[in-house]
Amino acid sequence: MIQETRRTLASHTPVYFAGDRATDLVRVERGVVMVFNLFEDGRRQIVDFVTAGELLHFQFDGELDHYAEAITEVELVSAPSDAALSDPVWAEYIFQQMRGRLDRDRRHVTLLAQKSAAERLAEFLIIVSDRLSTPIGDIELPMTRQEIADYTGLTIETVSRLFSRWMRERRLVVTGKRTYRIEGALAA
Amino acid sequence: MIQETRRTLASHTPVYFAGDRATDLVRVERGVVMVFNLFEDGRRQIVDFVTAGELLHFQFDGELDHYAEAITEVELVSAPSDAALSDPVWAEYIFQQMRGRLDRDRRHVTLLAQKSAAERLAEFLIIVSDRLSTPIGDIELPMTRQEIADYTGLTIETVSRLFSRWMRERRLVVTGKRTYRIEGALAA
């Protein structure tokens, strides 16, 4: 039997830091956690937004090489890595989660390699729509403009300008506090 | 006992295509294979350069979603995925390989998010140096300028100009047919 511990964290609370010992695997039960790296020059690269049912990292021992921080209120479940690895159900789950992360990373690489800022941001919205949003078509954006910028490799000003333009052109419509809907083709 | 099949491919030969059925896992024994995606507009995004001891993909069933092509003469070993997955030694190896790919993808994301072309290309050379090169300090570049461009998200002209500049400034020195050595700081 795996000993799982559960905890709830408020929005914008660190989950762990780079350099922390990786003793436990962490699953997000509710909410969204961002995984990121920090650089000497102060830049922050957001690597992934992790949501319900997904594992935060795949470091089974040694030190963590990245940061994790809640961007909404989150509920987390931790389990000791060594125990999880030897449990067949957990092992299968870990396997599947690693494949999911590989797919998301590939998509992220593709996003970042896009030539224009509009293409990158459009792809970002599609990704978020696929992963974090309601099936009705609304896009939930729990993250700030700065966080979007740090994921897409753009500046906050460029992100803001594109949102403004798309909303002016009615390609993107506000449907709630943090929700939007795509009405037309964005990339243009 | 896992039934492994071995084959040798010439430089610039396709290993598999997107859409192919993923029945086998493929390990590179010798040489370098590039893994990439193609887009409607003709762009090619190179996702990884896979070298000796590494697995090409982690798709255990269904259709492959990317292409693989030898960029040097390569020796490959294939094994049926289902058999490999149930073999404990292979399972452990697959696990470790997935973690390696995750790390490389993260590094690739970091590279692509770099602001300047010089920073991207410098990071690329460091990565290649770490992964494909001799321990003496020489950097082996088995790939073409176009392939470097398609990995770093730059154009071939920009890549060429940076190489020229660095060589003019003696930061980078040619030590062989396809080998270079870094003499100073590149990023500048």
Added chain:
DNA sequence: CGCTGCCTTGATGCTGATCAAAATTAGTGG
């Protein structure tokens, strides 16, 4: 020796970063 593919170099223009400031939103306490 000439052809083909790859690489280099040059000139120009556009896109998005940067700097700066205004506008809006969120947060706090009375």
Added chain:
DNA sequence: CCACTAATTTTGATCAGCATCAAGGCAGCG
């Protein structure tokens, strides 16, 4: 509920860096 402050977002003006278009050079191979 409102006033006040802080944080976030938006908008504007300017400019550098890289993509693009266009030639020319060079190596490999018949």
